[in-house]
Amino acid sequence: MPDAATNDSPSIFDGLTGQEHAAGILDNILGSGAPSHAYLFHGTGGTGKVEAARRFAAALVCGAGGCGGCDDCEKALRGVHPDIVMVEPVGAFITVDQVREVNRSVNLHPGEGQARVYIMSPAEAFNSESANAFLKTLEEPPPFAYFLLIASGIDQVLPTIVSRCQLIRFQPVRPERIEERLREQADLSPVMAQAFARVSRGNLALAEELASDPALAGRRQRYIEAAARLTRGDTGTTPARLAAELLAEVEGSLEGAGVEQPPEGFFSATRRQQEQDAHRRETAARRAEVALALDMIGTWFRDLMVTASGAIEAVYNKDYELELEGLALPSRTEDYRRAVAVVEATRAKLGYNIDLELALQAMFYELLEVL
Numbered sequence: 575m576p577d578a579a580t581n582d583s584p585s586i587f588d589g590l591t592g593q594e595h596a597a598g599i600l601d602n603i604l605g606s607g608a609p610s611h612a613y614l615f616h617g618t619g620g621t622g623k624v625e626a627a628r629r630f631a632a633a634l635v636c637g638a639g640g641c642g643g644c645d646d647c648e649k650a651l652r653g654v655h656p657d658i659v660m661v662e663p664v665g666a667f668i669t670v671d672q673v674r675e676v677n678r679s680v681n682l683h684p685g686e687g688q689a690r691v692y693i694m695s696p697a698e699a700f701n702s703e704s705a706n707a708f709l710k711t712l713e714e715p716p717p718f719a720y721f722l723l724i725a726s727g728i729d730q731v732l733p734t735i736v737s738r739c740q741l742i743r744f745q746p747v748r749p750e751r752i753e754e755r756l757r758e759q760a761d762l763s764p765v766m767a768q769a770f771a772r773v774s775r776g777n778l779a780l781a782e783e784l785a786s787d788p789a790l791a792g793r794r795q796r797y798i799e800a801a802a803r804l805t806r807g808d809t810g811t812t813p814a815r816l817a818a819e820l821l822a823e824v825e826g827s828l829e830g831a832g833v834e835q836p837p838e839g840f841f842s843a844t845r846r847q848q849e850q851d852a853h854r855r856e857t858a859a860r861r862a863e864v865a866l867a868l869d870m871i872g873t874w875f876r877d878l879m880v881t882a883s884g885a886i887e888a889v890y891n892k893d894y895e896l897e898l899e900g901l902a903l904p905s906r907t908e909d910y911r912r913a914v915a916v917v918e919a920t921r922a923k924l925g926y927n928i929d930l931e932l933a934l935q936a937m938f939y940e941l942l943e944v945l
Protein backbone atom coordinates (compact mmCIF):
# COMPACT_ATOMS: atom_id res chain seq x y z
CA MET A 575 0.00 0.00 0.00
CA PRO A 576 1.34 3.48 -0.78
CA ASP A 577 1.93 6.08 1.92
CA ALA A 578 -0.71 8.39 0.50
CA ALA A 579 -4.06 8.51 2.29
CA THR A 580 -5.82 8.12 -1.04
CA ASN A 581 -4.45 7.12 -4.39
CA ASP A 582 -6.11 9.86 -6.41
CA SER A 583 -5.55 13.35 -5.00
CA PRO A 584 -2.65 14.65 -2.94
CA SER A 585 -3.33 15.02 0.77
CA ILE A 586 -1.71 16.91 3.62
CA PHE A 587 -1.33 13.46 5.26
CA ASP A 588 0.77 11.94 2.44
CA GLY A 589 3.89 10.33 3.87
CA LEU A 590 2.43 9.39 7.28
CA THR A 591 3.62 5.80 7.39
CA GLY A 592 1.04 3.11 8.05
CA GLN A 593 -1.89 5.40 8.92
CA GLU A 594 -3.95 5.25 5.73
CA HIS A 595 -7.13 4.58 7.69
CA ALA A 596 -6.86 7.54 10.10
CA ALA A 597 -5.59 9.79 7.30
CA GLY A 598 -8.60 8.85 5.16
CA ILE A 599 -10.99 9.79 7.96
CA LEU A 600 -9.21 13.08 8.61
CA ASP A 601 -9.22 13.91 4.88
CA ASN A 602 -12.98 13.32 4.79
CA ILE A 603 -13.50 15.55 7.83
CA LEU A 604 -11.51 18.35 6.19
CA GLY A 605 -13.31 17.74 2.88
CA SER A 606 -16.68 18.09 4.60
CA GLY A 607 -15.76 21.66 5.53
CA ALA A 608 -17.28 21.25 8.98
CA PRO A 609 -14.70 19.84 11.38
CA SER A 610 -15.60 19.39 15.05
CA HIS A 611 -13.89 21.50 17.66
CA ALA A 612 -12.31 18.68 19.62
CA TYR A 613 -10.59 15.49 18.51
CA LEU A 614 -8.77 12.84 20.49
CA PHE A 615 -6.13 11.02 18.41
CA HIS A 616 -5.45 7.77 20.25
CA GLY A 617 -3.58 4.50 19.77
CA THR A 618 -0.13 2.89 20.18
CA GLY A 619 2.73 5.29 20.91
CA GLY A 620 5.13 6.20 18.13
CA THR A 621 2.58 5.94 15.33
CA GLY A 622 2.62 9.56 14.17
CA LYS A 623 -0.32 11.02 16.12
CA VAL A 624 1.42 14.32 16.93
CA GLU A 625 2.67 14.59 13.34
CA ALA A 626 -0.88 13.96 12.09
CA ALA A 627 -2.17 16.64 14.49
CA ARG A 628 0.34 19.15 13.13
CA ARG A 629 -0.83 18.40 9.61
CA PHE A 630 -4.51 18.60 10.57
CA ALA A 631 -3.76 21.92 12.29
CA ALA A 632 -2.02 23.11 9.10
CA ALA A 633 -5.18 22.35 7.14
CA LEU A 634 -7.26 24.31 9.67
CA VAL A 635 -5.10 27.45 9.61
CA CYS A 636 -4.44 27.36 5.84
CA GLY A 637 -6.73 29.49 3.68
CA ALA A 638 -6.84 26.68 1.10
CA GLY A 639 -7.59 23.84 3.52
CA GLY A 640 -4.07 22.44 3.72
CA CYS A 641 -2.33 23.15 0.41
CA GLY A 642 1.01 22.19 1.94
CA GLY A 643 2.84 25.02 0.19
CA CYS A 644 1.67 28.35 1.65
CA ASP A 645 3.26 30.27 4.49
CA ASP A 646 0.63 29.05 7.00
CA CYS A 647 1.14 25.39 6.05
CA GLU A 648 4.89 25.71 6.04
CA LYS A 649 4.99 27.25 9.54
CA ALA A 650 2.41 24.81 10.87
CA LEU A 651 4.39 21.80 9.64
CA ARG A 652 7.59 23.16 11.15
CA GLY A 653 5.76 23.66 14.47
CA VAL A 654 6.28 27.44 14.56
CA HIS A 655 2.85 28.79 13.54
CA PRO A 656 1.76 31.47 16.06
CA ASP A 657 -1.89 30.31 15.97
CA ILE A 658 -1.00 26.68 16.75
CA VAL A 659 -0.16 26.14 20.40
CA MET A 660 1.48 22.98 21.70
CA VAL A 661 0.48 22.19 25.31
CA GLU A 662 2.65 19.59 27.05
CA PRO A 663 2.89 18.61 30.71
CA VAL A 664 5.08 20.56 33.07
CA GLY A 665 6.47 17.75 35.19
CA ALA A 666 3.97 14.93 35.36
CA PHE A 667 0.78 16.88 34.60
CA ILE A 668 -0.87 19.41 32.35
CA THR A 669 -1.48 21.87 35.18
CA VAL A 670 -4.41 24.06 36.07
CA ASP A 671 -2.20 27.12 35.39
CA GLN A 672 -1.56 25.88 31.86
CA VAL A 673 -5.28 25.33 31.33
CA ARG A 674 -6.08 28.85 32.61
CA GLU A 675 -3.64 30.20 30.03
CA VAL A 676 -5.48 28.19 27.35
CA ASN A 677 -8.88 29.44 28.59
CA ARG A 678 -7.63 33.01 28.35
CA SER A 679 -5.88 32.84 24.98
CA VAL A 680 -8.56 30.77 23.24
CA ASN A 681 -10.73 33.87 22.79
CA LEU A 682 -8.05 35.83 20.96
CA HIS A 683 -8.72 35.95 17.25
CA PRO A 684 -6.16 34.12 15.13
CA GLY A 685 -3.29 36.42 14.23
CA GLU A 686 -2.19 35.00 10.89
CA GLY A 687 -4.28 31.99 9.93
CA GLN A 688 -7.94 30.97 9.76
CA ALA A 689 -8.08 29.21 13.11
CA ARG A 690 -6.50 28.89 16.53
CA VAL A 691 -5.46 25.32 17.28
CA TYR A 692 -4.26 23.72 20.51
CA ILE A 693 -2.41 20.41 20.32
CA MET A 694 -2.45 18.88 23.80
CA SER A 695 -0.20 15.89 24.41
CA PRO A 696 -0.51 13.55 26.17
CA ALA A 697 -4.15 13.82 27.22
CA GLU A 698 -3.38 11.26 29.96
CA ALA A 699 -1.56 14.12 31.72
CA PHE A 700 -4.69 16.05 32.69
CA ASN A 701 -5.37 15.62 36.38
CA SER A 702 -8.89 16.09 37.72
CA GLU A 703 -8.19 19.71 38.70
CA SER A 704 -6.86 20.78 35.30
CA ALA A 705 -9.51 18.74 33.48
CA ASN A 706 -12.27 20.48 35.44
CA ALA A 707 -10.82 23.88 34.60
CA PHE A 708 -10.76 22.89 30.91
CA LEU A 709 -14.18 21.26 30.37
CA LYS A 710 -16.21 24.38 29.62
CA THR A 711 -13.71 25.61 27.03
CA LEU A 712 -13.47 22.17 25.48
CA GLU A 713 -17.25 22.01 25.19
CA GLU A 714 -17.95 25.54 23.94
CA PRO A 715 -14.89 27.04 22.32
CA PRO A 716 -15.16 30.13 20.09
CA PRO A 717 -15.98 29.17 16.47
CA PHE A 718 -12.38 29.59 15.27
CA ALA A 719 -10.78 27.41 17.99
CA TYR A 720 -9.91 23.71 17.77
CA PHE A 721 -8.46 21.20 20.21
CA LEU A 722 -6.43 18.19 19.10
CA LEU A 723 -5.71 15.89 22.03
CA ILE A 724 -3.22 13.02 21.81
CA ALA A 725 -3.24 9.81 23.88
CA SER A 726 -1.61 6.38 23.73
CA GLY A 727 -3.96 4.77 26.22
CA ILE A 728 -7.49 6.10 26.04
CA ASP A 729 -8.29 4.19 29.26
CA GLN A 730 -5.97 6.53 31.13
CA VAL A 731 -7.69 9.70 29.90
CA LEU A 732 -10.35 11.13 32.21
CA PRO A 733 -13.82 10.18 30.87
CA THR A 734 -15.02 13.79 31.16
CA ILE A 735 -12.39 14.70 28.54
CA VAL A 736 -12.94 11.66 26.30
CA SER A 737 -16.69 12.19 26.13
CA ARG A 738 -16.26 15.71 24.75
CA CYS A 739 -14.01 14.67 21.84
CA GLN A 740 -14.45 12.93 18.51
CA LEU A 741 -12.18 9.87 18.57
CA ILE A 742 -9.69 9.10 15.81
CA ARG A 743 -7.87 5.79 16.23
CA PHE A 744 -4.29 5.25 15.07
CA GLN A 745 -3.35 1.64 14.38
CA PRO A 746 -0.01 0.07 15.29
CA VAL A 747 2.16 0.28 12.17
CA ARG A 748 2.52 -3.15 10.54
CA PRO A 749 6.01 -4.64 11.04
CA GLU A 750 6.58 -5.03 7.29
CA ARG A 751 5.99 -1.30 6.84
CA ILE A 752 8.36 -0.47 9.71
CA GLU A 753 10.98 -2.79 8.24
CA GLU A 754 10.67 -1.04 4.87
CA ARG A 755 11.16 2.33 6.52
CA LEU A 756 14.23 1.15 8.45
CA ARG A 757 15.76 -0.30 5.30
CA GLU A 758 15.27 3.04 3.51
CA GLN A 759 16.77 5.17 6.25
CA ALA A 760 19.40 3.30 8.15
CA ASP A 761 22.42 1.29 7.21
CA LEU A 762 21.16 -1.88 8.88
CA SER A 763 21.52 -5.56 8.12
CA PRO A 764 18.26 -7.20 6.99
CA VAL A 765 18.23 -9.29 10.18
CA MET A 766 18.49 -6.25 12.46
CA ALA A 767 15.91 -4.30 10.45
CA GLN A 768 13.50 -7.19 10.87
CA ALA A 769 14.30 -7.61 14.58
CA PHE A 770 13.83 -3.90 15.40
CA ALA A 771 10.64 -3.74 13.31
CA ARG A 772 9.16 -6.71 15.15
CA VAL A 773 10.22 -6.02 18.75
CA SER A 774 8.83 -2.48 18.58
CA ARG A 775 5.33 -3.93 18.03
CA GLY A 776 3.80 -1.22 15.88
CA ASN A 777 5.68 1.66 17.51
CA LEU A 778 7.46 3.13 14.48
CA ALA A 779 9.26 5.81 16.52
CA LEU A 780 10.77 3.18 18.84
CA ALA A 781 11.95 1.10 15.88
CA GLU A 782 13.59 4.14 14.31
CA GLU A 783 15.29 4.97 17.60
CA LEU A 784 16.60 1.42 17.97
CA ALA A 785 17.96 1.65 14.44
CA SER A 786 19.64 5.02 14.91
CA ASP A 787 20.76 5.04 18.56
CA PRO A 788 23.49 2.48 19.33
CA ALA A 789 23.17 3.12 23.09
CA LEU A 790 19.49 2.11 23.01
CA ALA A 791 20.24 -0.90 20.80
CA GLY A 792 22.93 -1.91 23.32
CA ARG A 793 20.49 -1.71 26.23
CA ARG A 794 17.95 -3.79 24.33
CA GLN A 795 20.65 -6.44 23.89
CA ARG A 796 21.55 -6.44 27.59
CA TYR A 797 17.87 -6.68 28.66
CA ILE A 798 17.45 -9.67 26.34
CA GLU A 799 20.64 -11.24 27.65
CA ALA A 800 19.42 -10.99 31.26
CA ALA A 801 16.37 -13.01 30.19
CA ALA A 802 18.59 -15.47 28.30
CA ARG A 803 20.78 -16.01 31.39
CA LEU A 804 17.65 -16.74 33.42
CA THR A 805 16.53 -19.26 30.81
CA ARG A 806 19.89 -21.00 30.76
CA GLY A 807 19.90 -21.08 34.59
CA ASP A 808 23.32 -19.44 34.73
CA THR A 809 24.89 -19.47 38.17
CA GLY A 810 24.71 -16.21 40.06
CA THR A 811 21.39 -15.19 38.59
CA THR A 812 19.62 -14.40 41.84
CA PRO A 813 16.50 -12.18 41.77
CA ALA A 814 18.28 -9.47 43.79
CA ARG A 815 21.26 -9.40 41.45
CA LEU A 816 19.18 -9.39 38.26
CA ALA A 817 17.01 -6.56 39.61
CA ALA A 818 20.05 -4.53 40.66
CA GLU A 819 21.73 -5.00 37.28
CA LEU A 820 18.60 -4.01 35.40
CA LEU A 821 18.15 -0.88 37.52
CA ALA A 822 21.81 0.06 37.06
CA GLU A 823 21.26 -0.14 33.32
CA VAL A 824 18.15 2.05 33.64
CA GLU A 825 20.01 4.67 35.71
CA GLY A 826 22.80 4.69 33.14
CA SER A 827 20.27 5.49 30.42
CA LEU A 828 18.99 8.51 32.41
CA GLU A 829 22.48 9.97 32.84
CA GLY A 830 23.17 9.69 29.15
CA ALA A 831 19.90 11.27 28.10
CA GLY A 832 19.85 14.34 30.35
CA VAL A 833 16.24 14.77 31.36
CA GLU A 834 14.26 17.04 29.05
CA GLN A 835 13.62 20.66 29.91
CA PRO A 836 10.04 21.95 30.03
CA PRO A 837 8.68 24.12 27.20
CA GLU A 838 9.79 27.68 27.90
CA GLY A 839 7.67 30.73 28.39
CA PHE A 840 4.27 29.09 28.59
CA PHE A 841 4.08 29.91 32.24
CA SER A 842 6.76 30.77 34.72
CA ALA A 843 7.48 28.46 37.60
CA THR A 844 9.18 29.14 40.86
CA ARG A 845 12.52 27.50 41.49
CA ARG A 846 10.98 25.02 43.89
CA GLN A 847 8.36 24.06 41.31
CA GLN A 848 11.10 23.65 38.72
CA GLU A 849 12.94 21.26 41.02
CA GLN A 850 9.79 19.27 41.69
CA ASP A 851 9.06 19.17 37.97
CA ALA A 852 12.59 17.99 37.21
CA HIS A 853 12.17 15.24 39.79
CA ARG A 854 8.84 14.17 38.27
CA ARG A 855 10.32 14.08 34.79
CA GLU A 856 13.17 11.94 36.04
CA THR A 857 10.73 9.55 37.72
CA ALA A 858 8.69 9.35 34.52
CA ALA A 859 11.82 8.73 32.41
CA ARG A 860 12.97 5.97 34.80
CA ARG A 861 9.60 4.24 34.62
CA ALA A 862 9.52 4.52 30.84
CA GLU A 863 12.93 2.83 30.60
CA VAL A 864 11.88 0.04 33.01
CA ALA A 865 8.76 -0.43 30.87
CA LEU A 866 10.96 -0.72 27.78
CA ALA A 867 13.21 -3.25 29.54
CA LEU A 868 10.20 -5.37 30.51
CA ASP A 869 8.80 -5.16 26.99
CA MET A 870 12.12 -6.45 25.64
CA ILE A 871 12.32 -9.22 28.25
CA GLY A 872 8.72 -10.12 27.43
CA THR A 873 9.59 -10.55 23.75
CA TRP A 874 12.30 -13.03 24.69
CA PHE A 875 9.90 -15.37 26.52
CA ARG A 876 7.32 -14.90 23.80
CA ASP A 877 9.98 -15.94 21.29
CA LEU A 878 10.87 -19.01 23.36
CA MET A 879 7.19 -19.98 23.39
CA VAL A 880 6.85 -19.45 19.64
CA THR A 881 10.05 -21.41 18.91
CA ALA A 882 9.06 -24.26 21.24
CA SER A 883 5.75 -24.58 19.42
CA GLY A 884 7.56 -24.93 16.09
CA ALA A 885 6.94 -21.49 14.59
CA ILE A 886 10.46 -20.10 14.57
CA GLU A 887 9.68 -17.92 11.52
CA ALA A 888 7.44 -15.83 13.77
CA VAL A 889 10.25 -14.92 16.19
CA TYR A 890 10.59 -11.17 16.96
CA ASN A 891 14.24 -11.17 18.03
CA LYS A 892 15.58 -12.42 14.70
CA ASP A 893 19.18 -11.78 15.78
CA TYR A 894 18.74 -14.39 18.55
CA GLU A 895 17.19 -17.07 16.36
CA LEU A 896 20.03 -19.58 16.80
CA GLU A 897 20.15 -19.18 20.55
CA LEU A 898 16.37 -19.47 20.82
CA GLU A 899 16.42 -22.63 18.74
CA GLY A 900 19.07 -24.13 21.02
CA LEU A 901 17.22 -23.27 24.23
CA ALA A 902 13.50 -23.70 23.51
CA LEU A 903 12.11 -27.05 24.66
CA PRO A 904 8.73 -28.07 23.21
CA SER A 905 7.79 -29.74 26.51
CA ARG A 906 8.08 -26.37 28.26
CA THR A 907 5.89 -24.25 25.97
CA GLU A 908 3.40 -23.70 28.80
CA ASP A 909 6.17 -22.50 31.17
CA TYR A 910 7.29 -19.93 28.62
CA ARG A 911 3.70 -18.73 28.33
CA ARG A 912 3.58 -18.31 32.11
CA ALA A 913 6.87 -16.38 32.02
CA VAL A 914 5.31 -13.96 29.50
CA ALA A 915 2.36 -13.49 31.86
CA VAL A 916 4.66 -12.80 34.84
CA VAL A 917 6.50 -10.07 32.90
CA GLU A 918 3.25 -8.55 31.64
CA ALA A 919 1.75 -8.46 35.14
CA THR A 920 4.79 -6.55 36.42
CA ARG A 921 4.67 -4.22 33.42
CA ALA A 922 1.02 -3.44 34.15
CA LYS A 923 1.88 -2.35 37.70
CA LEU A 924 4.40 0.28 36.57
CA GLY A 925 1.74 2.97 36.30
CA TYR A 926 1.20 2.79 40.04
CA ASN A 927 3.43 4.15 42.72
CA ILE A 928 5.42 0.97 43.31
CA ASP A 929 8.94 0.34 44.57
CA LEU A 930 10.72 -0.58 41.34
CA GLU A 931 13.46 -2.64 42.95
CA LEU A 932 11.04 -4.76 44.97
CA ALA A 933 8.75 -5.23 41.97
CA LEU A 934 11.65 -6.36 39.78
CA GLN A 935 13.00 -8.72 42.45
CA ALA A 936 9.54 -10.27 42.79
CA MET A 937 9.32 -10.65 39.02
CA PHE A 938 12.71 -12.34 38.71
CA TYR A 939 11.88 -14.57 41.67
CA GLU A 940 8.68 -15.72 39.95
CA LEU A 941 10.48 -16.20 36.65
CA LEU A 942 13.08 -18.43 38.33
CA GLU A 943 10.23 -20.50 39.79
CA VAL A 944 8.49 -20.83 36.43
CA LEU A 945 11.63 -21.64 34.47
Ligand SMILES: [Zn+2]
Nearest residue numbers: 636641644647
Ligand atom coordinates in the same frame (compact mmCIF):
# COMPACT_ATOMS: atom_id res chain seq x y z
ZN1 LIG B 1 -1.64 26.09 2.87
